[in-house]
Amino acid sequence: MLELTYESGTIRVTGDPPSDLPGVEYDERTQSARAPAFRYAELVDALEERGLAYEDRVCSLPSLSLSTAYDLREYQQAALDAWRDAGDRGCLELPTGSGKTVIGIAAMVALGTPALVVVPTIDLLEQWQRELQREFDQPVGRMGGGEQRVEDITVSTYDSAYLRADELGDRFGLAVFDEVHHLGGEGYRDIARLLAAPARVGLTATFERPDGAHEIIADLVGPLVQRVSVDDLAGEHLADYDIKRIEVALTPDERDRYEEHQGTFTDYLKQSNIQLRSGSDYQELVKRSGNDPAAREALLAKQRAREVMMNAQRKVDRLATILDRHRGDRIIVFTAHTDLVYRLSERFLIPAITHETGASERREILERFRDGTYSRVVTANVLDEGVDVPDANVAVVLSGSGSEREFTQRLGRILRPKADGGRALLYELVTEETAEERVARRRR
DNA sequence: ACTGACCGACAACCAGCGGACCCA
DNA sequence: TGGGTCAAGTTCTTGTCGGTCAG
Structure with missing residues (x-):
C-alpha cells in the first residue's frame, strides 16, 4: 500500500512506488520518493488511473460552507x-x-x-x-x-x-x-x-x-x-474610452544631447557587432557591461538618451494645455522618473505621489482625491498596480515604458464606468523621431 | 503604533546597415 | 575561400515593493 504525505513543500510517497509516477523522483539523501507539492493532484490522478491502492495523508481539510450575496455578471x-x-x-x-x-x-x-x-x-x-x-x-x-x-x-x-x-x-x-x-x-x-x-x-x-x-x-x-x-466590456461594465497620441519635438538643445547619447550607444553596437532583436539580446549586453567598460558606457549613454526623450520640455508645455482644457476633470498624470514628478508638482501645484511619499501623506492625498478636494495627481510608477486609486476620467502618460502591462494598468485607472456615462480619455505624449515612437508602438 | 533605514526581489531595459581574424 | 569565432571571473540603472529591525 502506497502512502502519500506532505513534507515541507513536497509529496512523499512511501511503500515502494513505481518509478514512473508523474513528478516523482527518488531522493538519495533522504532515501525517499518525492514529488514537488504542486503535482499532488496529477499524482493522485495517475494512481487512480492505474488502480493502485494508496492512502492519502497529504491534507485532511475541513469542508466549509460558504455563501455569497454577489450575483455574478x-x-x-x-x-x-x-x-x-x-x-x-x-x-x-x-x-x-x-x-x-x-x-x-x-x-x-x-x-x-x-x-x-x-x-x-x-x-x-x-x-x-x-x-x-x-x-x-x-x-x-x-x-x-x-x-x-x-x-x-x-x-x-x-x-x-x-x-x-x-x-x-x-x-x-x-x-x-x-x-x-x-x-x-x-x-x-x-x-x-x-x-x-x-x-x-x-x-x-x-x-x-x-x-x-x-x-x-x-x-x-x-x-x-x-x-x-x-x-x-467598454461601454457596458467599463467606461468607453479614447486614446490620443500626441507627438512633441525635442528642443534643439535636447536634440543635441539625445543624438549624442544615442550615438554613443549605437556606435558601440556597430563596433562590437551586436544584434539587438529581443530582450535576451539586451540582457546579453547587460551581462557584458559587467566587465567591458565600453559596454557599460554604452548602456549609461542609452539611459541618458532615454531620460532626455522621456522628460522632454515640450511634453511639460503640452501638459499645461491639457490641464487647461480639462479644468473640470479628474486627472492622473504618469511619468517614468521621480524627478519629473516633483518638477510637475511644483510647476502646476499638483500633489505628487512617489515611492518616497510616506504612508500617511499618501493616504491623505488619495483621500482628498477621492472626496474631490484635489482633482489632479501626478505620480511615477506607484499607482500602476495594487493600490486602490479613486476614479479619474483623464490619464496623461508623459512617459512610459514599452511595457504592455504598464499601459494596460494605467488605462485601467480611468475605466470605471462614469456616473454621467462620459468617456474616459488617455493622452500619450511621445517625442517624435526618437526611440520612443518604437516603444509606444510596441506596447499596443 | 509609527517611522526610517536597510535588504532583497522584481520589472523594464531593444540599432538600422555591412568588421577582423584564424583555420581547415 | 568559406566558415566559425571573437569574449573574459556571473548582470547596467531606476523605481517600487514587502519584510525586518532599531528607535
Missing part, C-alpha cells in the same frame, strides 16, 4: 465556468475594474475548501481581507504587513507566502493568485511549487510576460482558460 460566470471545466485549475485574464475579486470569492464558494489568497501588495491584502470578512461568516487570516495569522480562509502577500509556503502547503485546498503574473518571478514561483492545493486560480489583467515566464505560470497554476478584453 455574465462574463464573470463564464470565466468561472471555464475554470471549473478546466478541472479547477487555470488563469483568467480580465481588465482592471471588472471584478476579479468577485470571481475569486465565487470560486471559494463553489469548492467550499480552505483557501489561500496571495496578493502582491499590502493594499490589496487589506482590500481582500475586507471583502472576505464582509462576505463570509468566519475568521479571515492574514499574513503580511506585520501580522501572521492563519485561518481556513487566509490572505497573504507574495513575500509572506514565499517565506511560509513550505510549512503551510498542506493547509489549503484552493489557492487564489491575484495579479498572477507576479508568480513568474524567480522566487515567487516557488510559492506555487510548495503548495499542495489541487485547485488553483490565477487572476490578472495581463497574463503574458515578455520574458515568457507565463508558461511556467501555466504549468504551476494552469493555462489561461478565459480572456476578457477591455473592449469587450
Whole structure:
C-alpha cells in the first residue's frame, strides 16, 4: 500500500512506488520518493488511473460552507465556468475594474475548501481581507504587513507566502493568485511549487510576460482558460474610452544631447557587432557591461538618451494645455522618473505621489482625491498596480515604458464606468523621431 | 503604533546597415 | 575561400515593493 504525505513543500510517497509516477523522483539523501507539492493532484490522478491502492495523508481539510450575496455578471460566470471545466485549475485574464475579486470569492464558494489568497501588495491584502470578512461568516487570516495569522480562509502577500509556503502547503485546498503574473518571478514561483492545493486560480489583467515566464505560470497554476478584453466590456461594465497620441519635438538643445547619447550607444553596437532583436539580446549586453567598460558606457549613454526623450520640455508645455482644457476633470498624470514628478508638482501645484511619499501623506492625498478636494495627481510608477486609486476620467502618460502591462494598468485607472456615462480619455505624449515612437508602438 | 533605514526581489531595459581574424 | 569565432571571473540603472529591525 502506497502512502502519500506532505513534507515541507513536497509529496512523499512511501511503500515502494513505481518509478514512473508523474513528478516523482527518488531522493538519495533522504532515501525517499518525492514529488514537488504542486503535482499532488496529477499524482493522485495517475494512481487512480492505474488502480493502485494508496492512502492519502497529504491534507485532511475541513469542508466549509460558504455563501455569497454577489450575483455574478455574465462574463464573470463564464470565466468561472471555464475554470471549473478546466478541472479547477487555470488563469483568467480580465481588465482592471471588472471584478476579479468577485470571481475569486465565487470560486471559494463553489469548492467550499480552505483557501489561500496571495496578493502582491499590502493594499490589496487589506482590500481582500475586507471583502472576505464582509462576505463570509468566519475568521479571515492574514499574513503580511506585520501580522501572521492563519485561518481556513487566509490572505497573504507574495513575500509572506514565499517565506511560509513550505510549512503551510498542506493547509489549503484552493489557492487564489491575484495579479498572477507576479508568480513568474524567480522566487515567487516557488510559492506555487510548495503548495499542495489541487485547485488553483490565477487572476490578472495581463497574463503574458515578455520574458515568457507565463508558461511556467501555466504549468504551476494552469493555462489561461478565459480572456476578457477591455473592449469587450467598454461601454457596458467599463467606461468607453479614447486614446490620443500626441507627438512633441525635442528642443534643439535636447536634440543635441539625445543624438549624442544615442550615438554613443549605437556606435558601440556597430563596433562590437551586436544584434539587438529581443530582450535576451539586451540582457546579453547587460551581462557584458559587467566587465567591458565600453559596454557599460554604452548602456549609461542609452539611459541618458532615454531620460532626455522621456522628460522632454515640450511634453511639460503640452501638459499645461491639457490641464487647461480639462479644468473640470479628474486627472492622473504618469511619468517614468521621480524627478519629473516633483518638477510637475511644483510647476502646476499638483500633489505628487512617489515611492518616497510616506504612508500617511499618501493616504491623505488619495483621500482628498477621492472626496474631490484635489482633482489632479501626478505620480511615477506607484499607482500602476495594487493600490486602490479613486476614479479619474483623464490619464496623461508623459512617459512610459514599452511595457504592455504598464499601459494596460494605467488605462485601467480611468475605466470605471462614469456616473454621467462620459468617456474616459488617455493622452500619450511621445517625442517624435526618437526611440520612443518604437516603444509606444510596441506596447499596443 | 509609527517611522526610517536597510535588504532583497522584481520589472523594464531593444540599432538600422555591412568588421577582423584564424583555420581547415 | 568559406566558415566559425571573437569574449573574459556571473548582470547596467531606476523605481517600487514587502519584510525586518532599531528607535
